[in-house]
Amino acid sequence: MVTGANGHLGNTLVRQLLARGQPVRAGVRDPAHSYALQGLGCEVVRAELQDIDALRQSLQGVDVLYQVAAVFKHWAKSPQAEIIEPNVQGTRNILRAAAEAGVRRVVYVSSVAAEGHDGQYLDETVWNDEQRNPYYLSKILSERAAWEAAQAYGISMVTVLPSAIIGPHAERLTDTMGFLAAVLVRKLVLDPDFHFNFVDVRDVADGLIQAAERGRPGQRYILANRESSSLGEVIAALDTLRPGQRLPARAPKVLLLSVAMLQMWRARLTGQPAELLPSQVRMFHGVRQRYCIDKAVDELGYRPRPPQEALRQAFEYLLTR
Numbered sequence: 001m002v003t004g005a006n007g008h009l010g011n012t013l014v015r016q017l018l019a020r021g022q023p024v025r026a027g028v029r030d031p032a033h034s035y036a037l038q039g040l041g042c043e044v045v046r047a048e049l050q051d052i053d054a055l056r057q058s059l060q061g062v063d064v065l066y067q068v069a070a071v072f073k074h075w076a077k078s079p080q081a082e083i084i085e086p087n088v089q090g091t092r093n094i095l096r097a098a099a100e101a102g103v104r105r106v107v108y109v110s111s112v113a114a115e116g117h118d119g120q121y122l123d124e125t126v127w128n129d130e131q132r133n134p135y136y137l138s139k140i141l142s143e144r145a146a147w148e149a150a151q152a153y154g155i156s157m158v159t160v161l162p163s164a165i166i167g168p169h170a171e172r173l174t175d176t177m178g179f180l181a182a183v184l185v186r187k188l189v190l191d192p193d194f195h196f197n198f199v200d201v202r203d204v205a206d207g208l209i210q211a212a213e214r215g216r217p218g219q220r221y222i223l224a225n226r227e228s229s230s231l232g233e234v235i236a237a238l239d240t241l242r243p244g245q246r247l248p249a250r251a252p253k254v255l256l257l258s259v260a261m262l263q264m265w266r267a268r269l270t271g272q273p274a275e276l277l278p279s280q281v282r283m284f285h286g287v288r289q290r291y292c293i294d295k296a297v298d299e300l301g302y303r304p305r306p307p308q309e310a311l312r313q314a315f316e317y318l319l320t321r
Contacts, residue, residue: 001062003027003047003094004069008170008177009109009162011036013066013205015169018042020209027058027069036171049090055097064105064212065098067091067146071138072174075267075274079134087138091145099153106157107212108146112197112224113139115161117289124161124220124295133279150218158215160208160296163224163289166314167201177314183234184318190251192281195228197289200310203303210300221296228289229307237311241319256281 002017004010005026017024018041027047028034034044045058049069059065069090076082091108098106113136116128130136143159150157164176173181176196182188207223215221229237235245260278267274296302304310 001025001027001045001047001059001064002066002068003049005042005044006034006036006171007068007072008167008174009165009201009204010066010068011171012167012169012201013068013208014040014042016202016205016209025058025062036169049093050086052093052097055094056100059097059101059103062098062101062103064107065094065103066208066212067094067106067108069094070109070142072135073273074133074135074175074277074280076134077268077271083134084138084141087142088145091142092149095146095149095153095155095157099149099155104156105212106150106155107208107215108143108157108159109208110143110146110159110161110220111139112161112163112222112289112291114143115222115291117197117283117287119288119290121226121290121292122222123292124222130279130283133277133283136279136283156217158211158217159220160204160211161220161222161224162204162207163197163199163222163291165201165204166198166310168313168317169201170317177318180234180311180314181318183231183238184315186245188231189248190255191231191248192256192276192284193230193250193253193286194280194284195230195286195288196284197224197228197291198307198310198314199224200305200313203305203310207296207300207302210302214300216299219295219299221300221302222291222293223296223302223304224289224291224293225304225307225310226291226293227307229311233308234311237308238315240312241315253281253285256285
């Protein structure tokens with residue numbers, strides 16, 4: 001079973017499992033709104049992470065669980081109630097239900113947010129200590145909760161930690177794909193000097209399948225690229241498809257912090273999500289996101305396409321949506 005099967009990664013994973021001839025149960029919050037799964041030939045079931053009874057029912061007879069579903073947003077009016085608690089409690093619920101259903105293997109999707117980034121080549125032994133960004137904090141606490149539950153219930157589990165996922169099969173644009181869409185329509189008037197570690201969604205999905213088949217229980221695997229990409233490199237990838245792109249002037253950190261504070265003030269008044277947070281400026285400005293992916297390469301056969309190729313193909317997808 002794949003939870004979050006309507007999402008970018010979940011939908012791609014369902015497609016790749018089906019292409020391998022494997023029967024798939026696609027878990028979604030509301031089966032009546034599973035348009036991304038229509039015609040694929042999978043079984044669609046309700047798998048709401050806050051509903052333990054629905055999870056128990058959906059997991060009956062499941063051999064391998066890919067736990068993909070999670071809240072993915074950086075801003076909320078009530079971050080504790082809307083981001084942190086749902087991700088942490090949802091993790092506890094799904095692993096409890098998996099244990100009760102006798103699931104043989106769990107592949108838990110965490111994030112490099114639980115690793116952090118400081119310009120060095122970080123490996124799976126590192127844990128982030130971020131406290132001020134609610135999404136990052138939720139991923140740290142959720143993965144720790146997953147390991148605690150796996151140990152308590154005796155579950156054979158591996159965790160995978162993807163970086164910024166881009167590519168096809170994004171029915172609804174994630175924040176990451178939304179960033180590329182903003183570049184595409186020249187919405188960015190300044191270069192924030194952010195360096196994101198991009199990875200193709202199809203490579204991550206393949207990494208999940210290999211983790212289920214070859215991953216060692218109790219291990220973490222980073223599914224990223226070794227190097228991150230600047231805005232200039234993102235625009236260069238787009239320029240191969242639509243020449244004439246211009247790199248905007250680089251914004252100083254103090255200006256970005258001022259904009260982020262104004263965004264937060266506006267968001268509190270209107271309830272509309274802030275597009276930039278002070279915590280994001282602090283974490284991302286001028287910092288390259290580098291990861292050591294040797295463990296996934298050696299043990300899973302993970303071979304991600306280079307960032308420029310992943311970016312070009314992501315822009316190709318956005319141009320044809």
